Amino acid sequence: MTGEAGFIFNELMPSLLRGLWMSLGLIVPSAVLGFFLGVLAGSCRVYGVRALRWSAHVYVALFRGFPLLVQLYIWYFGLPRLGVYLSPYMASVLGFSLCSGAYHSEYIRGALLSIKKGQVQAAQAIGMTRLQTILHVILPQAVRRALPGCGNEIIYLIKYSSLAYMVTCIELTGEGKIIASATFKYTEVFTVVGIIYLALVSVASWGLGKLEDRLALPGFQYHRA
Amino acid sequence: MAKASPSEPVLTLDGIRKSFGSKEILCGVDLSIHRGQIKVLIGPSGAGKSTLLQCINFLVVPDGGRISLEGQPVDPSDRKALCRYRQQVGMIFQDFNLFDHLTALGNVEIGLVRVKKMKRSMARERALAELERVGLARHAHQYPAELSGGQKQRVSIARALALDPKVMLLDEPTSALDPELIGEVHAVIRELGAAGMTMIMATHQIGFARALAQEIIFMENGVIIEQGPPDQILDDAQCQRTREFCAKITELGGHG
Ligand SMILES: Nc1ncnc2c1ncn2[C@@H]1O[C@H](COP(=O)(O)OP(=O)(O)OP(=O)(O)O)[C@@H](O)[C@H]1O
Ligand SMILES: [Mg+2]
Numbered sequence: 001m002t003g004e005a006g007f008i009f010n011e012l013m014p015s016l017l018r019g020l021w022m023s024l025g026l027i028v029p030s031a032v033l034g035f036f037l038g039v040l041a042g043s044c045r046v047y048g049v050r051a052l053r054w055s056a057h058v059y060v061a062l063f064r065g066f067p068l069l070v071q072l073y074i075w076y077f078g079l080p081r082l083g084v085y086l087s088p089y090m091a092s093v094l095g096f097s098l099c100s101g102a103y104h105s106e107y108i109r110g111a112l113l114s115i116k117k118g119q120v121q122a123a124q125a126i127g128m129t130r131l132q133t134i135l136h137v138i139l140p141q142a143v144r145r146a147l148p149g150c151g152n153e154i155i156y157l158i159k160y161s162s163l164a165y166m167v168t169c170i171e172l173t174g175e176g177k178i179i180a181s182a183t184f185k186y187t188e189v190f191t192v193v194g195i196i197y198l199a200l201v202s203v204a205s206w207g208l209g210k211l212e213d214r215l216a217l218p219g220f221q222y223h224r225a
Numbered sequence: 226m227a228k229a230s231p232s233e234p235v236l237t238l239d240g241i242r243k244s245f246g247s248k249e250i251l252c253g254v255d256l257s258i259h260r261g262q263i264k265v266l267i268g269p270s271g272a273g274k275s276t277l278l279q280c281i282n283f284l285v286v287p288d289g290g291r292i293s294l295e296g297q298p299v300d301p302s303d304r305k306a307l308c309r310y311r312q313q314v315g316m317i318f319q320d321f322n323l324f325d326h327l328t329a330l331g332n333v334e335i336g337l338v339r340v341k342k343m344k345r346s347m348a349r350e351r352a353l354a355e356l357e358r359v360g361l362a363r364h365a366h367q368y369p370a371e372l373s374g375g376q377k378q379r380v381s382i383a384r385a386l387a388l389d390p391k392v393m394l395l396d397e398p399t400s401a402l403d404p405e406l407i408g409e410v411h412a413v414i415r416e417l418g419a420a421g422m423t424m425i426m427a428t429h430q431i432g433f434a435r436a437l438a439q440e441i442i443f444m445e446n447g448v449i450i451e452q453g454p455p456d457q458i459l460d461d462a463q464c465q466r467t468r469e470f471c472a473k474i475t476e477l478g479g480h481g
Pocket of ligand 2: 274275276396397
């Protein structure tokens with residue numbers, strides 16, 4: 001193979017595939033960690049005692065307020081000042097999880113607030129503790145309601161994971177950037193990179209849809225267009 | 226735990242007070258109930274019946290007064306003790322409050338598994354038995370959204386019964402139901418009474434109250450105005466207000 005096709009298949013794809021693996025390595029743990037952080041922060045904001053509630057508010061305000069790139073710079077370039085050295089990969093996962101968790105917490109909080117008071121009363125009336133009520137009655141319902149929003153955040157994470165190359169964690173966009181700079185084939189390279197993200201997002205939306213269907217309960221369904 | 230003597234009330238309320246803001250909703254309510262007794266609370270809307278029932282299991286924490294179960298005062302600031310107490314006091318809500326994410330079986334089972342820490346297989350067996358008792362074994366795997374109002378209320382009764390409560394509190398258990406569904410819930414409550422369950426129930430169903438209760442309590446503006454056997458309160462009350470209310474409600478409600 002020669003020419004454009006040869007370039008794409010022989011040079012571009014191997015690098016991009018390597019980048020894709022790195023991207024997945026960033027996205028999957030960040031999505032999972034971010035989601036659990038979001039559930040934790042959202043629950044603290046709604047049900048926490050004053051100190052917890054307050055800490056969770058500060059967390060969300062900071063991590064939604066600072067631009068993500070600035071957060072990544074702080075984790076990667078700033079922390080060494082304090083004697084903490086993170087690998088580019090660790091700094092990125094940390095940055096993505098914390099930022100993502102702040103957004104998830106907002107969806108979770110909204111869902112928690114939508115649970116009717118009667119559910120809590122019924123749980124208390126059978127002798128459940130506060131924690132049991134939250135874990136076994138409120139969250140199972142709230143997470144279902146938050147799923148569409150949280151899914152949206154995960155889709156968004158897939159795309160902002162491309163910021164990792166700014167702290168030298170070379171993922172999909174980073175690999176693309178390197179090849180493009182070397183070959184000046186910006187159009188070809190970034191078109192292919194874009195298509196790969198599109199594919200990732202499509203697979204994620206499909207998977208999230210499946211998850212929603214699996215968790216759907218009578219009375220909790222909503223109708224996807 | 227000391228076994229209560231037969232003469233001692235199961236549940237005693239002394240001077241229960243509750244205000245919301247500056248509005249006094251309960252102004253010192255005293256009440257006691259013996260094992261196997263059924264008492265029905267009646268009174269106009271806003272009298273404080275729901276508030277009183279919710280105070281009894283501390284879903285609303287009273288501002289003053291004392292509640293004792295089998296002679297033991299309950300301290301709501303001791304959370305562990307409060308949870309133990311609530312297991313012994315079943316609550317039935319007007320709008321059922323079934324856990325929407327669990328099947329009928331799951332609703333009955335969850336208290337056994339999470340609160341009583343029973344093994345899942347044993348809990349399942351017990352929960353099925355309770356559903357059987359309220360005539361819903363066939364609907365065990367349906368979710369609340371798939372059940373009729375009457376069925377939901379029966380599941381909520383099964384959920385409370387599974388914890389072997391010493392007293393049941395029922396807050397207008399049939400007011401959210403279509404008339405043709407009221408009967409099935411009344412039948413279950415009647416059977417509970419026949420089986421010796423101690424119950425305090427708020428209701429506007431006068432006919433049912435008359436047939437079921439040993440005592441009717443008329444409440445208004447946060448105080449108990451009058452209490453006594455159904456025939457006395459409903460037909461021959463001492464107090465003018467009680468007579469007026471009973472006349473009105475009998476005329477409206479008929480013999481539910
Ligand atoms: N959480 C609350 N905050 C403020 N006021 C309340 C609250 N709960 C109840 N009230 C007030 O307390 C009064 C008594 O209410 P409650 O629900 O106990 O009456 P009720 O006798 O059960 O009436 P109904 O027959 O309509 O159920 C009402 O005036 C109500 O507005
Ligand atoms: Mg009421």
